[in-house]
Amino acid sequence: MSGATPPRPGSAGTPLIEARGVGRSYGSIVALHDVSARVLAGEVLCVLGDNGAGKSTLISILSGAQPHGSGEFLVDGQPTRLSSPREARDHGIATVYQDLAVVPLMSVWRNFFLGSELTVGHGPLRRLDVARMRSVASAELARMGIQLRDLEQPIGTLSGGERQSVAIARAVYFGARVVILDEPTAALGVKQAGIVLRDIARARDRGLGVVFVTHNPHHAYPVGDTFLLLGRGEMLGTYARGEITVEELTRLMAGGSELDDLTRELGRHPS
């Protein structure tokens, strides 16, 4: 069972997924503490914050890769404890992990459908629908602007950006209701980053909820509806798009005091 349910336009109030005061510790390290976030259908939630702020940790909770330590996690308003990413996928939640979650030695198309393979036939004769998986993977990648010479190529031999594009194409394809992207644009060229941003907007327009983690306010601002700021595992604030400008967002992310340095630096090297 993969992200099977057809997109369901968000019933106004109920968030597709919601975290209420969740926390998570690794041994004595508190990676996340009392953080709340909600993802509404047809909205993009941007998660921003410094390195080590806890973004990936929040993502791993939302995507079912890790259980939350404290707090509450709701899917469609129902308190849920996702025990595996598989379960998350069954709820129509798909994720691009920061480490991409690809298997380097496996071919591109096998990675694309990993865990949600298409099959034909029944019983002992049930087998992979290789032709279909290849053509879907190929089409989806082409759509991202990636032209691979060979889908049989082990994904580990792709360039960093190509690999990331495969992971994004995969999540966009399987995310029936919620797509979570952890720094998807980090390694991408200008063209590919543009395609990803457009994909995010398009998914939003189709009524999907999107969680978008990024360090880049200039990527976040154009697509985001809500901005969640994290710092040292704590929530620094949630802002609706109308409440904040891209400059303010940048300032908050950089930590107010360092703003002057930053502007000066930006001023010296305009790009």
Place this chain on the structure above:
Amino acid sequence: VTTETGPSDNLTIAVVTHGTPGDSFWDVVKSGAEQAGEDLNVSITYQGDGDPVKQSSLIDSAVADKVDGIVVSMANPDGLKDSVEAAVAAGIPVVTINSGLERSAEFGALTHVGQSEFIAGQRTGEKLNDAGATRVACVIHEAGNSGLEERCSGVADTFNGTISNVQVDIANIADAQNLITSQLLSDPSIDAVLTLNSGLATAATQAVADAGSDARVATFDVSSDVTDLILDKKVLFAVDQQPYSQGYLPVTFLTLLNRNGDQVGGGQPVYSGPGFVTLDNAAEVAEFAQNGTR
């Protein structure tokens, strides 16, 4: 002495045993077979594997090679039955050696050369009685070899005292020695150690010294170290099944059969042992042991 047919008939005899390469006992058997081959102008191939499935394969290979005779040791007769019978059916004469005396004729072998392990054990038990032993540790060095178990049960049959088995690994003599030491320490009433391999006899004497025990050591099989130890009175006696003859005789028999139609043995086994090497005859045996033929 060359017979008229000797040099020109290109006989090949395959020896297939259950001994792992490097086992000093089987090395002497191999030497005996090779010497017979040289003496009689017959080419000899020698192979060994302790797993009956693999030993069967080796016999099958010899049959595929269309050799003129096969010598087989049968530590596990059931496991070799099909292959031995197939060889006989293919018209290749077979002589069995060492173990498997009881089934030899049934499988269609010409004769058997060896000792009965059980009888050898019984004689050993009597000798230990004579030496006044009351509690003996029987050291088994190959876990799957039923012949070794038979020796210990043979001893148990005639021995008046009590017997316990110790399991060691022939591939690690230093550790085997340690295990024997531990056994002696944990049961100080042990007054005799019986090893079933010449290499372990040396280790056992050392173990007795390490444990500060006054147990006597006896062993199966001979080597020049063992004869020295017997002369030194550190080993009581060695049971000698004369492995050299277990290699030499069957090759001779099979050659005679091929060249002269002789059916040696008359349907009965040929006993190569047990002989005993004691203080009385150790000096004579020592000379041969030095050459790797005893």
Place this chain on the structure above:
Amino acid sequence: MTRAAPAVSETAAPLGPVAAVVPAATHPFVAVLRRPEIGALAAALMIFVLFSSITTAFLTPAGIGTWLYSSSLFGIMAVAVALLMIGGEFDLSAGAMTGTTGLLVGVLTTQWQVNIWLAMALSLAVALGLGAINGLLVVTTGLPSFIVTLGTFFILQGINLAVTKLITGSVAIQGMSAVDGFDTGKILFGSRVSLLGVEVKTSVFWWLAVTLIATWVLLRTRPGNWIFAAGGAPSSARQMGVPVARTKISLFMTTAGAAWLVGMLQLFDVSTVQATSGIGQEFVYIICAVVGGCLLTGGYGSAVGAALGALIYGMTLQGIVFAQWDNNWLKAFLGAMLLGAVLVNLYVRKRLGSRS
């Protein structure tokens, strides 16, 4: 079947032009040359040509039958072990387990007069249970399977010896061929079929079947995909929803099942089992898999490669005998051949890999 996922992409009206990319961009011949087993195939051919030319018996019908048989017993296990290795784990108890299964049937039938088919079924159940225990131990403790299965290897080795002695009073099963139904079992597991003059033992057909099924599973089924993923990048696999733990446990059970099959093939072939049977073989299986191109680190390899690795091993073992080389040197020859085979394999794969 509620697998509507593709529908999503249909609704997703592509912004850019969808390029019509032909999925099979690679020429089929090139694809074959890239398979992991191509190097092993080259090495196997070399060994075959070598012994065919320097010995007379190797290519005779009887000779072929011998090395095919030898290879088949290694091969069945090597294929199962290869699946497990692709899945990222080892099973050092696999050799001892071939002994356990045979001993169990032997004890049940000769000592307790249990019906032979029932005994075989029980033995299979026990094997699968042992495999599941291995798998569960590995998955739940997170200890390396190398050390866990080494533990079970020692335990099985002890049990095989002690229990057999306890019940039969000896260290080998005797009188098996007199057991009711042994002959019918022998047809399935211990007989020969004449094929183009070569007397082929049934185990060879089992070997072929196991290799084919394993290849099918690996390359054409979901579990196959999961095996590669579980071994190649377990945490990524888990993140993508692959049931890694279940996959690994199943693989340990598969190895145990193969051990049962080999146990039966040996039992019905020589109608006896020794308490020490199979010990020391566990590494031969791993060697065959590695010679056949499996990575020790998991995630890469093939069933056909492992089968070829076993063929190389079996041909070498019997070929040395046919060549009548002094058996004191046996191991040295074997080692040199294996190193040679692995180097040929590496060379061929590097050449082809970089060319394609």
Place this chain on the structure above:
Amino acid sequence: MTRAAPAVSETAAPLGPVAAVVPAATHPFVAVLRRPEIGALAAALMIFVLFSSITTAFLTPAGIGTWLYSSSLFGIMAVAVALLMIGGEFDLSAGAMTGTTGLLVGVLTTQWQVNIWLAMALSLAVALGLGAINGLLVVTTGLPSFIVTLGTFFILQGINLAVTKLITGSVAIQGMSAVDGFDTGKILFGSRVSLLGVEVKTSVFWWLAVTLIATWVLLRTRPGNWIFAAGGAPSSARQMGVPVARTKISLFMTTAGAAWLVGMLQLFDVSTVQATSGIGQEFVYIICAVVGGCLLTGGYGSAVGAALGALIYGMTLQGIVFAQWDNNWLKAFLGAMLLGAVLVNLYVRKRLGSRS
């Protein structure tokens, strides 16, 4: 001195989610609890207490001498093998090499009347050469050391047997104790020293020395740092300028040197060597290292841990005999104990690791 790095390797515990904590910030006591060998120490204590309480001979002076001796021979090799494993490689030829070195001295002295000390020096040179060959093969071909040293293992096994037989006419060295200078050699390698009533064999002191030196090298020298790096992440290490190839070759030579030492210790103790000596021991060394906390995947472990692993193995082996448990079950007990020891080790390290 720019040697700030070792601190990192001391605290690098891969178990569980241990955060990167500033080393200096850790209390020394906590640092001790975090050492890789702490779990092995706990397991060793348990085995010690077990056999001390259920057998009478275990704690007697003679008993202690026995298990210390047994542990020492495994221990010397286990420590060397642990270094190699931390460096990311295996050496399956290590066991056979203990035989090779002893056989060589035996042949040279008993057959060719070479002076015993010269023979020992030659034997050491040959061992180091063999180690270098292992290392070079691994480093230049890029093949896994598991398979390369398996090849050399087979080759050595064959050579040990065939050459010994060829030269001495027998498969074991005889008459060693009559060799000139044997007695002086025995003082160094095969004598005993009375220590608090316990007759301690010299090998035990060699074991201690090897463990201390290895620990010093690992934790307090640049090569030690390189070993961790070469095994933990070879390509990162290479990028940072660590001489990975040279480090690995040196490690193979170290293992070979240790094999020589053990070869001498055995030769002078039992005054004979069999051509099959050492075969099958290579895995015991790996077991000891793993029981002592080394990772099979490289980059993590300790010399003290490996020494403790050998102690656990030696105590268990002898303890089972002292306990007079049915020796048919020996292997089963051994397996259960080892699994138990590894589990205790894991448990202790997890508890301490996550608490700190």
